[in-house]
Amino acid sequence: MTVYLNGKFLPIDEARISVLDRGVIYGDGVYELVPVYRRQPYRLPQHLARLQRSLDGIRLANPHRDSEWETIIHDLITRQPFDDQGVYLQVTRGAAKRDHAFPLDAVPTVFIMSNPLPVLSxxxxxxxxxxxxxxxxxxxxxxxxxxxxxxxxxxxxxxxxxxxxxxxxxxxxxxxxxxxxxxxxxxxxxxxxxxxxxxxxxxxxxxxxxxxxxxxxxxxxxxxxxxxxxxxxxxxxxxxxxxxxxxxxxxxxxxxxxxxxxxxxxxxxxxxxxxxxxxxxxx
Ligand SMILES: Cc1ncc(COP(=O)(O)O)c(C=O)c1O
Structure with missing residues (x-):
């Protein structure tokens, strides 16, 4: 499966982040799960607005404009072999020496994957x-x-x-x-x-x-x-x-x-x- 990590599309087995990522150490990050029907995201603007709200809530700058998120998400969707998908996207505060307070220079980690959307029976x-x-x-x-x-x-x-x-x-x-x-x-x-x-x-x-x-x-x-x-x-x-x-x-x-x-x-x-x-x- 192809995933997106910090600007690159790559096989999931090759996607690596630091063990010091604040997502790993503190759960310091936010996420979205966007359903995709027939390769079309459902209510993507609303999901991106909620992402912004969550980022504001944890005082983390949004690493992308909405138009950039849209481009990346659509690109990832086209790379999957299935039509109905669940796009999981996550932004963490990045890797830094362990200290609860926000690091001054950490770069946010952006990870996106798209799995088959669960089929309701x-x-x-x-x-x-x-x-x-x-x-x-x-x-x-x-x-x-x-x-x-x-x-x-x-x-x-x-x-x-x-x-x-x-x-x-x-x-x-x-x-x-x-x-x-x-x-x-x-x-x-x-x-x-x-x-x-x-x-x-x-x-x-x-x-x-x-x-x-x-x-x-x-x-x-x-x-x-x-x-x-x-x-x-x-x-x-x-x-x-x-x-x-x-x-x-x-x-x-x-x-x-x-x-x-x-x-x-x-x-x-x-x-x-x-x-x-x-x-x-x-x-
Ligand atoms: C705690 C919680 N409440 C509500 C929802 C439903 O939100 P949405 O309709 O945006 O998927 C979710 C979705 O994962 C959730 O985790």
Whole structure:
């Protein structure tokens, strides 16, 4: 597989960084995951805007202008042998003598790879997925897409240990998000989404879902969601770049929301599929 590292395209086996890279030592960096359908990035400007926001949040200068990112990403996409891809891009503060404070002269490390986009199974789409719940034990800047992901890693492993795809988390009795997805609920036909504050990642798929709901005339509220509301909701959805929108049908080992995706989910699923790039010529 061809990857991009600091200005060069090269086979992944030849991509090398320093063991002193601050990404390795401190998790001092940010990332993006851009879904690519039929070789066309989905909502790339929004991903680049979020990258800028994350870089600002950790006080790291953006090494590229958006037009440069676009060129590099498109170049990497054309070098892969598959059409549907997940472009992972990461910027760290670079290699420097180990010291917590920012180095004065480090050059950011830019690494990009593109893997096949995971294929969602019919079973996941039509039958929904299982989640478990847990207390959100992460830090208070979950709005930054940093590579310091240990809290998310542990939450995701908790899901795997319990045969679930995700761990849905609550902080002080309120729904936040899942280990690698946003969480939305439906009550009485209204989609309810937790606000984009410092406790959740501002998901690009979350935004897409809300936009599609507005365009499609589906009732929508953005407000804090209590744990009790979430657990009693008519529907619960996960949204992410690799999951699109999936319905939760098992929660903590018990059937949830009637054990099958709800009517509002099915409408959203149709809207979402219609919003994806269709053909190579559609760019
Ligand atoms: C913690 C967390 N929340 C939400 C999301 C969903 O974000 P997006 O829709 O931009 O993929 C992700 C994606 O990886 C995530 O890691």
């Amino acid at each position: 019919r079973e996941q789409i039509e039958g929904g997925v299982a989640v478990v719940t847990a207390v959100d034990e992460r830090w208070l800047r979950c709005d930054l897409k940093t590579i310091s992901l240990l809290g998310n890693v542990l939450a995701r492993q908790f899901a795997v240990d319990h045969g679930a795809v995700e761990t849905v988390m609550f902080r002080n009795g309120y729904l936040t998000e899942a280990s690698a997805s946003n969480v939305l609920i439906v009550m009485g036909g209204t989609i309810i989404a937790p606000p984009k504050d410092n406790l959740i990642l501002p998901g690009i798929t979350y935004d897409a879902t809300l936009e599609l709901a507005r365009e499609g005339g589906l009732p929508l509220q953005i407000r804090p969601v209590t744990r009790d509301e979430a657990l009693a909701a008519d529907e619960m959805w996960l949204s992410s770049s690799t999951k699109e929108v999936l319905a939760v049908t098992t929660l903590d080992g018990k059937p949830f929301a009637g054990g099958k995706p709800g009517t509002v989910y099915r409408q959203m699923y149709r809207l979402f599929q219609a919003s994806k790039p269709k053909a190579l010529s559609a760019a």
